[in-house]
């Protein structure tokens with residue numbers, strides 16, 4: 192796709208993409224109804240399409256990935272329950288503590304490696320009220336993230352997911368997947384979406400990240416789960432009316448932008464290869480599995496970010512010595528080369 196006209200190379204996030212002409216036309220043409228009344232045909236089509244792609248019974252269109260996770264946690268748990276998640280997960284770090292405020296849950300954190308958890312570590316964190324003389328909260332939900340954002344875009348192996356699924360079943364816990372970038376994991380792992388989510392009770396997928404839609408996520412699960420989630424979406428203020436206009440962008444994204452995710456992954460790899468080994472910069476190349484590149488800087492990441500920006504390369508500084516670069520729809524080969532050269536020039540100064 193043609194880059195958005197800009198002299199800047201915007202590697203901050205895959206959320207910065209703008210809807211292309213074809214997507215905007217699909218939105219303008221969308222047949223709409225009133226989705227709060229359940230009669231918006233385009234929303235129904237999107238929900239069904241995502242559910243079917245993931246091998247689930249039903250789907251629910253929600254405004255954001257954060258709301259999707261919040262609705263899932265609320266639907267699966269009772270106040271006083273405990274949820275289990277990786278210590279750098281989006282749900283724990285970047286969702287305002289919604290699990291506590293909106294669901295009344297505590298959280299047990301698992302230390303992961305590059306954002307991915309080990310099944311044995313998950314098992315150790317499961318506490319049950321029963322048998323503890325009511326000392327412990329009740330662990331009822333295990334939340335995983337695939338790909339892992341703070342892990343560097345890393346992907347779970349299918350065997351690991353199956354093992355954690357077995358532990359969840361043995362422990363009477365449900366499983367929720369924050370699959371904001373599930374389709375990146377599909378492309379990177381070679382597994383189908385339905386294989387990667389078969390052990391989960393619910394999955395949230397984002398349309399507004401690598402897929403390039405302007406807004407929206409879809410939460411999928413069993414029919415009874417989605418019926419209950421529908422009620423929580425209402426209470427969280429996420430019921431939308433002529434949202435078929437937004438759903439049409441999501442359908443367009445699914446039909447046009449899935450296969451091309453491999454281009455983003457190849458470009459992230461190229462970018463990482465051009466930076467790795469430069470003076471004062473380090474990349475764990477094993478983590479570059481999808482569209483993200485995390486760069487460790489010997490000097491302050493903020494200083495690097497500012498210098499890069501002066502040379503037309505935008506990225507995020509996460510923490511004192513970490514830069515995050517993401518490839519997406521608007522980043523082409525030439526920009527990857529140019530960004531690599533800027534890093535090389537700055538590293539010589």
Ligand SMILES: Cc1ncc(COP(=O)(O)O)c(C=O)c1O
Nearest residue numbers: 255256257258281336340369371
């Ligand atoms: C892994 C992950 N989950 C959830 C979200 C939340 O999505 P949203 O920004 O649509 O609320 C993000 C956003 O970047 C994310 O990276």
